[in-house]
Amino acid sequence: MSSRLSLRDYEQFSAYLDGQLSPAETRKLEEQLKANPEWRLALDELAATRAVVRRAPHYRAPRNFTLSPEMAHQVARRPILPSLFSFRFSAALAAVALIAVLVLQVLPGGGPASRVAMAPPAMPTQGPALSLKTEGQTSRAPEAAPQESVQATAQSTPPPVVVWNGQSNMMDTGSPIALGKGGGGGGGTGSSGAEGGIVTFNQSSPGALMAGGDGGAANTFAPPGAIRRNCNLQRRAGSCPVRADLRSRAGTAPRPYGSPPAICPAGRQRPHSGHSLKPGGRADHCHLPWNARQRFSASNRPSPGPRRSLPCPPVDSGHSAGSGIAGRCIYLVCTPPHLNLHEPFFPRPLLSQLWHSAHPASPFWKRTFHLPVVRMDLL
């Protein structure tokens, strides 16, 4: 008999240890074990292994995982309808929230975007500044933007009637009883508006007359100086176009006083050399063509009205005339020819708009700004 054990022999050993062999197989195996000691050794090893494995602890399952027929029957009878409601609560809540957000966005005035659109503008002085934005495109743009801001204020508060007491002795005495008449436009803080003032005045005028100004101008109309400052701020942000005359000033070399600008806005003309200047005018400002000025002169006829004062003579008649908006009135300043209007009292942006666009006493200005026109006769 061969001493080598096959898997069949080990199966006989295993069955012998468990008592699964028939009596004939058991008798035959015992005879072989007595004849071959190696078989006996292999049987002992297998018996020892079996004994060790049987010493293993018997762990109890935490529960019976076997499905009973009742449990299997319950699974089989589960209706289909509850599966439709297996929709989790969080998913349903998210769907409801999404629908609510969409509805709020669609409804007018419900969404944040519509609230932003309905919000008032942050800076009230941006209206006049925006007028300069279109100035380079159309000639009537400077009047359009102030119209919006002034109209809004004029609707809220009626403009008062300013009565000018143009007495000649004021100039002589320099008395403070001038009471701020002829004061310049108010600054942004309502302080003295001499810098941004827009009133025309004689150089011999006392300081009491130049000062003054109405603080309410900040709420009604920003003076051109403020407009230019705001425009400078916006130009840095890229939202304000550069005016042609300012663009020429922004060059490398400053344009000398009295020299014509290189580029004029649309609708304006570059002054000719040797051009006969208007009194108090500047040669370095672009002006309207002659036909445009005639058109404005034609519309400069006074219209009857209780608040309407007589306008100044036309600018070409030899009289010095200036104008400006101070407070809630359009001031029309008329001076005789012998009074030379000094340039520093005329802010350049104001002059460039007043002298070259339309006479401030014209119905166009009154209709645009809805402000009373007050005539101030210096002499």
Next chain:
Amino acid sequence: MADDGPSPEDTLEREELNQALQDCLQRLDEEFRAVVIMVDIEGMDYQEVSTALHRPLGTIKSRLARARLKMRDCLHRFWELLPPAFRLENTRSA
């Protein structure tokens, strides 16, 4: 008074032996492990295992024999953990 319970050394050896047995059982394939557990640990006879696993009786006998051989080879690595009565070194060297 002396405690009649197992000594700490006995408890430690038992735990180590159990750990070795579990390790060797986990090394077996699923089919061999099931037969060993059902026969040697659960005490079922061959016919019951054949009925439970839906396998012929000869297959159960063969799987059980091969599983025991694998367990023997695995437990030889932990022979020092085995109780002296179950150590096989004397029989192998003989």
